[in-house]
Each structure stands twice: as C-alpha cells, then as structure tokens.
Amino acid sequence: MKILHTSDWHIGRTFHTHSTLGHLREVLDALVEIVRSQGVDVVAVSGDIFDSATPAADSYALLEHALRAIRKAGAVVVMTSGNHDSATRLGFQSEWASFADIHVVTRYNQYLEPVTIADAEGPVNFYGIPYLEPALIRHHYPDVVLRTHEQVLGFAMQQIRADLTVRGGRSVVLSHCFAAGVNASDVERDISAGGLDLVPASVFDGPDYVALGHIHGRSTISQRVRYSGAPLHYSFSEAGKPRGGWLVELGATGLDSVDWVDLPVPRRLSVLTGDLDDLLTDDTYAENENDWVSAILTDQVRPLDAMRALQKRFPYCVALEHRPSVTAATTTTTYAERVRAKSDPDIVAGFLELVRNGVGPTEFERRLVAEVLAADARATEMTA
Structure with missing residues (x-):
C-alpha cells in the first residue's frame, strides 16, 4: 500500500x-x-x-x-x-x-x-x-x-x-x-x-x-x-x-x-541584506525580483520611504527591517554627563551620533549647524 x-x-x-x-x-x-x-x-x-x-x-x-x-x-x-x-x-x-x-x-x-x-x-x-x-x-x-x-x-x-x-x-x-x-x-x-x-x-x-x-x-x-x-x-x-x-x-x-x-514552490522566499542603494541597483538581486522579499537595510541612517522604493524593484517585498552595519558602543554614562562642558556644535554632533547609531554629522551638516548657531548668536546680541 x-x-x-x-x-x-x-x-x-x-x-x-x-x-x-x-x-x-x-x-x-x-x-x-x-x-x-x-x-x-x-x-x-x-x-x-x-x-x-x-x-x-x-x-x-x-x-x-x-x-x-x-x-x-x-x-x-x-x-x-x-x-x-x-x-x-x-x-x-x-x-x-x-x-x-x-x-x-x-x-x-x-x-x-x-x-x-x-x-x-x-x-x-x-x-x-x-x-x-x-x-x-x-x-x-x-x-x-x-x-x-x-x-x-x-x-x-x-x-x-x-x-x-x-x-x-x-x-x-x-x-x-x-x-x-x-x-x-x-x-x-x-x-x-x-x-x-x-x-x-x-x-x-x-x-x-x-x-x-x-x-x-x-x-x-x-x-x-x-x-x-x-x-x-x-x-x-x-x-x-x-x-x-x-x-x-x-x-x-x-x-x-x-x-x-x-512539491512546487509557487513563489520563493528571499531575505536580502544590504544598503538600500545596493538592493535597488545591484544586478546580483535580479533573480529575486519576483520572490517574496524580506529586506534588511544596513544603512547607517534609516532611509525615508524605503518600502515604496523597494517595491518598485521587488513588487512582492513584504517585510522591512533596519539593522545598521555599525552601531554605537553601549555606555553607562548619562546624556547629561556626556554633554556637560561641551560646546553647542559638539552637543549637536553628539545628538546626531546618538540617533544615528554612532554616525555623526556630515561636513555639510557641520557648516549648516555653525551657520544656524552664528545667526542665533547675532540675533541674541541685537536684542540684548
């Protein structure tokens, strides 16, 4: 039988x-x-x-x-x-x-x-x-x-x-x-x-x-x-x-x-890991374009509207996780202790490192922060 x-x-x-x-x-x-x-x-x-x-x-x-x-x-x-x-x-x-x-x-x-x-x-x-x-x-x-x-x-x-x-x-x-x-x-x-x-x-x-x-x-x-x-x-x-x-x-x-x-597998399951730009442009992933896709993004900063972008290439992308490749080291120091006696630009830079998993400001962002702080200082002097 x-x-x-x-x-x-x-x-x-x-x-x-x-x-x-x-x-x-x-x-x-x-x-x-x-x-x-x-x-x-x-x-x-x-x-x-x-x-x-x-x-x-x-x-x-x-x-x-x-x-x-x-x-x-x-x-x-x-x-x-x-x-x-x-x-x-x-x-x-x-x-x-x-x-x-x-x-x-x-x-x-x-x-x-x-x-x-x-x-x-x-x-x-x-x-x-x-x-x-x-x-x-x-x-x-x-x-x-x-x-x-x-x-x-x-x-x-x-x-x-x-x-x-x-x-x-x-x-x-x-x-x-x-x-x-x-x-x-x-x-x-x-x-x-x-x-x-x-x-x-x-x-x-x-x-x-x-x-x-x-x-x-x-x-x-x-x-x-x-x-x-x-x-x-x-x-x-x-x-x-x-x-x-x-x-x-x-x-x-x-x-x-x-x-x-x-038995046949009507649609494969693929877990893809990498920076958003790589997932969207790398020919390596061409074979996964019709799979069910779970994407793990390793960008240091969470990309905006990443799911919409991914679904243009992978229409069956159904899951998304942000897992930066570099993360900040853990510490027991409080935020107040870390910013004490620091300049305003250093405080802003430290905040960006905190929310970006260890990645500080770019050169453009440093210049922008400096300009904003300088403009604020001038406005304070004029009203004093």
Whole structure:
C-alpha cells in the first residue's frame, strides 16, 4: 500500500496580508498529480486543514476542490483536525463523507474506531488522533491523569496498541503534536503553554508508521515517525526549506520504504541584506525580483520611504527591517554627563551620533549647524 503523508495545509492563511489560496491550489493540484503518477492508495493529512476555526467560504471551496481531485485520482483520504481547526466545523457531515472514502477524524475518541483499508496483503488500520487539548477532554476520563499533551497521547496510544493486539494487521497513526527532537519555526502556534508540552517519540511505539503534523518543516524523528511539514512556505524562517510530502510504502509485514516527494514552490522566499542603494541597483538581486522579499537595510541612517522604493524593484517585498552595519558602543554614562562642558556644535554632533547609531554629522551638516548657531548668536546680541 502506498500512502502520501502530508499535513498543515492551513487553508485560508495569509502571508503578510496577501492571500495564499491561489498558490495553495497550485500546490495541491501538484499533490494530486503525485497521487495519480505514483499510484497512491491513501492520502493521510495530519491536522491543521484550515488556518482558522471559522474558515471563509472560499477556503471551504478549495478544500472541496482538493478532496474531489484526490478521490478522482484514485486515493482514499484520511484526515484529522489540528489545533488551528474547529473540530466541529471540520467534522460536519463527516459521516456522509466517509461513504465517499473521505474519512475526517475530529471527535475526541474517534481514534478507537480505525479506518480500515485493505490491499492485496490484507488490512491496514488508520488510527486518526485529532488534536486533543487536555483541558477539554480530561472530564471524559475522570479516573485518568491527563494534564499534559504527553499524558493525553500516551493514553490514546495505549488504547490503540490494545486494539491492535486484538484486531491485528498493519497500522498507521496520524497525530498533530509537538514531538521532542524537532526545531519549530516562528509560525507554529505554541502549544506548550498551559500544561501542554513536548511529546517524546517513545509515546508512538507500536504502529508501522506515524504521520505527524504541526511542525512546518519536514523532520525525521525515526524511520517510522516523521513530520511532512506544510505544503507552502508561511514564514521567512522557512525560506530554503523544501516543500513536499513523504511517500510511504507498506509491505506484507510492515514498513518497506519512505521516500520524499517534492512539491512546487509557487513563489520563493528571499531575505536580502544590504544598503538600500545596493538592493535597488545591484544586478546580483535580479533573480529575486519576483520572490517574496524580506529586506534588511544596513544603512547607517534609516532611509525615508524605503518600502515604496523597494517595491518598485521587488513588487512582492513584504517585510522591512533596519539593522545598521555599525552601531554605537553601549555606555553607562548619562546624556547629561556626556554633554556637560561641551560646546553647542559638539552637543549637536553628539545628538546626531546618538540617533544615528554612532554616525555623526556630515561636513555639510557641520557648516549648516555653525551657520544656524552664528545667526542665533547675532540675533541674541541685537536684542540684548
């Protein structure tokens, strides 16, 4: 059986106020082509289908388009809810969807009812564990200590292993969590607060493959426990990280192979660093003109209207940071102490150094200050 492991579609998410629906549709269409060309039997989507608990109508439309295309390409769909999803909204009419081999797992105890799909070698049991927040489910099990995410998933996996002992066959688990041993970017919503914490990989002992979601970059915890990452880049911290999914093949006795399959990147992410003039004129940056751009300006003085200027060359420049290449040395001396017994020109020069990160006045500015101070002195004498 061939399984395509994907996750974190985040349908409806914006990228610096720009809609990502068009790019995500392009990527999901490419995913469908992988299903068709590789003869994928099951597409497993491990949570965060939507980016919001209240998706807009066009987000639903894109999900419908993707699911219809995957089924037409010949694969069964098994998906779970993540921490961004509303389990109730995502699971609405899931019973009827299952008749079309689209299995949406969102109820807190639905993992006890595996989706069983057979191939020539026998049954494969897919145990979908929706995102389970301890505070919202512990009242269902008053005799069990469920204060942390590790305890919740440990309890769920204990039940799954018990079911497998009786049921038999090969098995795949889908879970949306923060497993120990991976590095998050600045996109993943923190689920470690309020008692939710990292989940050790040992919690997932037993199944032939564990398809994880939540972390947006691909990651291999072990040969059989992996993150696929998100199909799109949603942050500049993800720039350069590949987008795709894991093509998992189960043989008669369990896991045979896991291979990475790439998805297209509709628009690259580039972080460009330099003086404004260099970014606007240097031919080196010509290849970045159609990228999403985050610009880090190293000019000593913050340029005026820099974003407007950058967007003339880089129309998709969406982030700007001023980080001077030279900064003033830190000191504990107060401003009053620094200007005491100094002349007026020296005080002005010191002020300019302060606000310009160590860069004092130009020669023109020195002459201008001298002229202004001289004119002020003459005006004072005339009124004395």
